[in-house]
Amino acid sequence: MKDGGFAPVPLTNVKITDDFWSSYTDLVRNTVIPYQWEALNDRIPGAEPSYAIRNFEIAAGVRQGEFGGMVFQDSDLAKWLEAVGYSLATHPDKDLEAIADWTIDLIVSAQQDDGYINTYFTIKEPDKRWTNLQECHELYCAGHMMEAAVAYYEATGKRKLLDAMCRFADYIDTVLGPEEGKIHGYPGHQEIELALVKLHRVTGEEKYLRLAEYFIDERGKSPSFFEAEWKRRDGISHWSKGRTPSPDLAYNQAHLPVREQSVAVGHSVRAVYMYSAMADLARLTGDPELLAACQRLWDNVTKRQMYITGGIGSTHIGEAFSFDWDLPNDTVYAETCASVGLIFFAQRMLAIHPKSEYADVMERALYNIILASMSRDGKCYFYVNPLEVWPEASDKNPDKRHVKSERQKWFGCSCCPPNVARLLASLGQYIYTASGDTVYAHLYIGSKADVEVAGSNVAISQTSRLPRDGWARFEVNVSAPTHFRLALRVPEWSEGDVRVMVNGLAHEGTVEDGYLIVDREWLDADIVQVTFAMQPRLMQAHPNVRADAGRVSITRGPLIYCLESVDHAAPLSSLSLNPQSELRATLDDGLFGGTVVIEADGVAQNTAWGEDELYRPYAPESQPAKIRAVPYYVWGNRGTGEMTVWMDAGEVATDVRLQLRHT
């Protein structure tokens, strides 16, 4: 098995020092992680209880009680612990580490003699282990705890949870697999596959990789494991407790062997977690079929089924992809976790082959979905990330009940908040990759990184003014003159208009796969400065996207913009943006500590119709209106109101006189 040349930059080697992002990573460290700890301990007044710690205490025998919450409740604690690991990697904190150690002791004391860890089955159905892989998330929870174990080990060097999870993985390896006597199955919710790759990375243990490969290879084979399992449990569902129809295999991406899949279907989080593991394995094994499947699925997701915000999943029914070009803005799902998984997938694709399109998508989802999902104080979250909100519709039309117009404190199914926390806490892992003699800068985020490239250690200090201005600066520190290539992503939004200066002199680099190459022998304190065109842009969607027909959206750099009713006379749909209008980007100092807003000219329909008029002959009465767009990531932080990303394009003349002849 070959590595493909990819070397992840260890998180301990990257420290975020960004004017924009540090406020978020600080928020995660100072607020989100402590707040979620309170949530996991059921101490947030008014929020739905988590039960996560309580369940482990019961499973460990130190507390009496019933299991609480969902069958996958353990994973919330695991994701939180993973975030703690990442946080400690860059910001050691004795108190936090003590809490984590206490938690790990608790988790390990809930481990069964054979290595098994899962509070639901331990407390509630100890004799039902491995009987409902399709619905019951045993392997999913195991995977998340493995990820936590790896993160915590890498941050602290402490092996307790890692060893426990290796024991669990060893046990799982005795239960599932191709050999006679084992269950020939795979998880209902993919996750353990990518976790096993991580476990392999830190332990060097080949069997973990083989088990991940087994789960990927076995999936979707015919006859179907899920159908056989469903028959074995007499069709009884964990969820309804009653008989259910035979499994919808596409929901779990088990409708076809993964190598034959070309279109993203089913539950979107499961899909992108699986694609991430497929990409990991394609990189490590060099399997061309697996790689081709990854590329097809990447293209399908990002070129047919992705919202402009980086959201994926068009329907709340099954939290799922629907089909190509179907991107409704108001009944959207676009779950936060799905975009987290999309970022994982992009990161793995970059590791195989650095192409800027992967990093463009990563950046799109980060700046828009990930940041928008969290309130400015880090305490409330969107699970669904709509592109169009009419609060009254969310309240009164049950088709939109899943679309919340306000971020929620905590969820009964609270997968998203800790997923955001672990992603932001590990943001440093997404900025650079090194491969051969090249350091790739994928993200323009102020940071100090120690990178090993071409056999040398190189320190790179990045300063970035994104998203406010299209400007970044790299200082390279080397102990001796060192030859390597610094590959700077040319963002899609710059439309190729990028200027590079090296030590104050213009540099004409070649562009490879969307990266501008600065190829030189670096001297200590060399400075590379990059300037990107970053004018506001009016965007349109492919005409096959019915939901966006006749509409435009505003973007600037990596940020998607939106309109909110607090800045306009409602309804927002009565506004049209004149596509010939100048888009004026101005800094509003008073808005969230300084935010670039974009103003443009448009028209507003006259909304003063007669009381009795629901329909009337077309005779637009409109007046000039100012359009004021704010970044999508800040929406919903100024009270409840309407919001839209896409807006009508058109200049409606007030003097149109219809000249219709009688027929």
Next chain:
Amino acid sequence: MKDGGFAPVPLTNVKITDDFWSSYTDLVRNTVIPYQWEALNDRIPGAEPSYAIRNFEIAAGVRQGEFGGMVFQDSDLAKWLEAVGYSLATHPDKDLEAIADWTIDLIVSAQQDDGYINTYFTIKEPDKRWTNLQECHELYCAGHMMEAAVAYYEATGKRKLLDAMCRFADYIDTVLGPEEGKIHGYPGHQEIELALVKLHRVTGEEKYLRLAEYFIDERGKSPSFFEAEWKRRDGISHWSKGRTPSPDLAYNQAHLPVREQSVAVGHSVRAVYMYSAMADLARLTGDPELLAACQRLWDNVTKRQMYITGGIGSTHIGEAFSFDWDLPNDTVYAETCASVGLIFFAQRMLAIHPKSEYADVMERALYNIILASMSRDGKCYFYVNPLEVWPEASDKNPDKRHVKSERQKWFGCSCCPPNVARLLASLGQYIYTASGDTVYAHLYIGSKADVEVAGSNVAISQTSRLPRDGWARFEVNVSAPTHFRLALRVPEWSEGDVRVMVNGLAHEGTVEDGYLIVDREWLDADIVQVTFAMQPRLMQAHPNVRADAGRVSITRGPLIYCLESVDHAAPLSSLSLNPQSELRATLDDGLFGGTVVIEADGVAQNTAWGEDELYRPYAPESQPAKIRAVPYYVWGNRGTGEMTVWMDAGEVATDVRLQLRHT
């Protein structure tokens, strides 16, 4: 109790002789009624079984077996029988009457000793009668059978079913009512209220009217009957067989006493059936509070929650109204039955006070929803009447699974087809009303009617060229010179441009409540000719209707038009109509035997984007396109494809060059 001066024109006195409508009423008589008889007998290959006849045979003890279908399956047979009654009233048919008599014998032989008729409870849960009024449709089925009994009696003079239903009504009157020892309840699905008014009309029996009033008056009182009933059955639902949360009272319009209701909420068919009964009672009792509630609810339904097609009900969840201005085109419900009920409501409001707005809505729903719901051969039906269809979305996005792109043969819940049949079979009842010295012509439908007005019998022969041309002609035949007023509705779509000639001379009549009055002493063979402006119109929706923002629809006379992809390059959303374009109405002789289509100029977006482009900077590339609109009522008869009623308005210049400055 006073009558308010309203005299319904008996159906036996009106014969449809219309170039346009006769084809539909003939279709009902010659095809729909026989086809539905086959369906009710489970003899349509490939269609879902009805079980309706079979259930009655089992309940009557002439067949062994289990109850089949929904708890309200009896109502399908009742509605069919009512349609048969209407058909026989105008077109006697010995064979059909023999089938109906056989059916009535069957129904009556399933009647229990105490008068009870309901096959579900008789076969399946004889000890559970009246224990779940909220969910189990006992009174609903009773109401439909009463309507059938009245229709059949009025057509044939045969009393067997009428007497049976009076016995049933008498029995119901002993079970429910205000008196001590009776259940103080009311139906979950309103229907019996308006049926009891009819039973009162033909029998003169006051207690049927009092029972209808009781159901209306009791509804929505606090504490809630439905909540108490739900507790008595331990919260067990008929539908899920499990415990359910306490009833959603608004779903059944039982959240407030009816006199306090102002906004249409809940299941839309239940709502409009109830409003119809309220209007009946307001007319008969002169109750000003009830009348005011009817007027408020009428205004809310038709001026805030009605699609331009005359469809009502914005969400499939609960088949319900959602809220003011919420009229999504693609996730719409707009159930056929709801528009049938809206026509009932309009008819009742006209009977109280002839105002053209009521008849305008009646006409809108008739020409658009009712006709569209049925295939051209009368054998397939839409339950949901969308304003926008993307067949792939109906297949692959579960949010739109209820929106069918093709009419269906028969439904498991098959309320709509027989509802359309009974409405069309009784169309003659909707054309005229007579009140005092005035005959109101509400609908322009060719017909021969004998009307009693101002104490005289008047024969009115109407000829109409609607919907092809805005022209109608009335010949009045009287045996002696007779003074009365002929009130001709000035349709909303004529925009007041109506010219009337009496015996060839221009007539300037006054307009009262939207009716142009021809007030004269009529001589035999007097001729009134009416010409309406009927140019194609471009319509827009109130700016509060977010779903229609920036969009227009085409209408001509009473017909709403739509685009179908069979006439255009898909996707339809890539087309824009130039609002300054002339709308050209032309007769297409080849289209369904001659249909007026409307052509206009527009532009089509270039759909040839690069394979990788999902979003790109706005730079519209469009070319001129012909828009060809067909009447909504014919949609979906030329194969499966996209359809839309609302289309983008705007002329997108191809030479727009965006002048955006860098910021």
